[in-house]
Amino acid sequence: MNKEVVIVGGGPAGMLMGLLLAKENVNVTVLEKNKSLSRDFRGETIAPGSVYLLKKLGVFPALEEHGFIKVRKIKMYDREDKLFSVNFDELDHPQKYGIDMPQPVVLEALKEKALDYPNFQYIEGATFTDLIKEDRKVVGVRYKESGHELEVRTKLVIGAEGRYSRLQTLGNFQVKKKEFSRDLIWFKVPKPADWEEGNLIKVHKHDHVIILPTYPDFLRVGTYISLGGNRETKKKGISTFIDKVCAIEPKLRIPMEEHITSWDDTTLLKIFTAHVDDWANDGLILIGDSAHTLSPILGQGVNIAMQDAFELLPYVTNGLKTHSEALPANLFHRFIEERKKQVSFVSNFQARQEQNLSASSPLQCTIRKVKMKLLDKAPFKNKVMKKLQYGVVANETMEV
Structure with missing residues (x-):
């Protein structure tokens, strides 16, 4: 052939x-x-720039027929203290949201x-x-x-x-x-009522979780463990793992205790x-x-x-x-x-x-908080995020 x-x-x-x-x-x-x-x-998660390409190719109607979650924001918190946020509505591009499906x-x-x-x-x-x-x-x-x-x-x-x-x-x-010096454990749980919109990163001391809305009404949650520490983490038991995550985001406790009952409900991702x-x-x-x-x-x-x-x-x-x-x-x-x-x-x-x-010491955590709050107020923030989210179509302005 x-x-x-x-x-x-x-x-x-x-x-x-x-x-x-x-x-x-x-x-x-x-x-x-x-x-x-x-x-x-x-x-x-499909970023706004890639959504724009799918629209140009005529693929988007099939995605709309299935359904997806619109993602318009990225936010970072130190527990409940907001450090950084981006709203795609404020970026100079006709495609104002990414999707999750x-x-x-x-x-x-x-x-x-x-x-x-x-x-x-x-x-x-x-x-x-x-x-x-x-x-x-x-x-x-x-x-x-x-x-x-x-x-x-x-x-x-x-x-x-x-x-x-x-x-x-x-x-x-x-x-x-x-x-990387750490591995990542992912899991999915139903979205709690009144959950805020957007992709979230929440940090607390040396730990953090990444929380992403997932179609139709779930959250995809990732948290780091030490490199090669999967066996040691599992030895401590699933309840200890739940405690680790919920120390950063307490709203996840009820869905985790109901739906993360064993390590089979999680997925390990090697980070490199x-x-x-x-x-x-x-x-x-x-x-x-x-x-x-x-x-x-x-x-x-x-x-x-x-x-x-x-x-x-x-x-x-x-x-x-x-x-x-x-x-x-x-x-x-x-x-x-x-x-x-x-x-x-x-x-x-x-x-x-x-x-x-990956900040670990109290000083590093304080520096992280200061850096992210300064970046949140920086005049170039939206320019950087536009390049990140739209890539090759960052400068296209045609409605699709």
């Missing part, structure tokens, strides 16, 4: 890339190893839109196994489907596998990985960043978490990944017009250079926030 482009991975970056290419009449195949799009605690709904909407085009193919249960190379150029992929070994020849392979990318290894990419030095080889390019795994702070990974796809599109379509064989890596140098600037901006912002959140 021959295709102009093969995308490995049917997550947000891969599925959006497939739709974008299909709309441009490119013969494209998306290989997804899972037979279901179902996934939990995966990029459920199950990621499978977004992926299904992208897939169904792409399937309207006869040049789009989606293969589920397709496990990528190897790259096909000729003269050091990538010219295709091998994969397994229903026990059969198959291959696709192509001018370009786009790696969108996510944070545990085999293409990083098979493509001989150099990866700089940094583990991984940045590939150069995202492209001849015939191969990485995007999304495969190229740059970010911290979960402010949920930027899915949005950066989707914007990678949006920005990559013209480089691919132009390259296909001018090259009859594998697209050379140098076609993508400018794309990589520009995307690295945005990724670096987000990554550095996250690193500063991680430093604030």
Whole structure:
């Protein structure tokens, strides 16, 4: 089988890339190893900039039909003392809210839109196994489907596998990985009555929780434990864990005691960043978490990944017009250079926030409180948050 482009991975970056290419009449195949799009605690928050892109692509009506939560605010508290807040209504952009909804709904909407085009193919249960190379150029992929070994020849392979990318290894990419000093435990509980709107970060001394509204009427809550401390945390029992969270946010006690009855009701997420030095080889390019795994702070990974796809599109379509064989890596140098600037901006912002959140001594906690209150009043606050929340469409003003 021959295709102009093969995308490995049917997550947000891969599925959006497939739709974008299909709309441009490119013969494209998306290989997804899972037979279901179902996934939990995966990029459920879509930032305003990515919502804007989904509207431009005509995908949004399907999301509206399902339903979602509008997210208009981000707030940070030291228990009940407000340190920092952002209201998207105050940002100079026509898209005034992000959304929270199950990621499978977004992926299904992208897939169904792409399937309207006869040049789009989606293969589920397709496990990528190897790259096909000729003269050091990538010219295709091998994969397994229903026990059969198959291959696709192509001018370009786009790696969108996510944070545990085999293409990083098979493509001989150099990866700089940094583990954080803590791991993150997530859980979901029903939203208490009269819960305030917005994404919340609450700190108290050396601890904090991240609390995100989750469709239809739940909260997604994350709290940190020491790196590799999962076993030790579990030894202390689920009640001790509940006490730890509720010391920061007492309103969570009743829903936690009713719904978090064992460790099976929680999910451990390893926290690390991984940045590939150069995202492209001849015939191969990485995007999304495969190229740059970010911290979960402010949920930027899915949005950066989707914007990678949006920005990559013209480089691919132009390259296909001018090259009859594998697209050379140098076609993508400018794309990589520009995307690295945005990724670096987000990554550095996250690193500063991680430093604030990991404050441990009384002095560090006091400095954190002062810094965040000063930032809240800073004249450049909205400019920074606009760049963070809208990315590549920050300066677009067209209503959609």
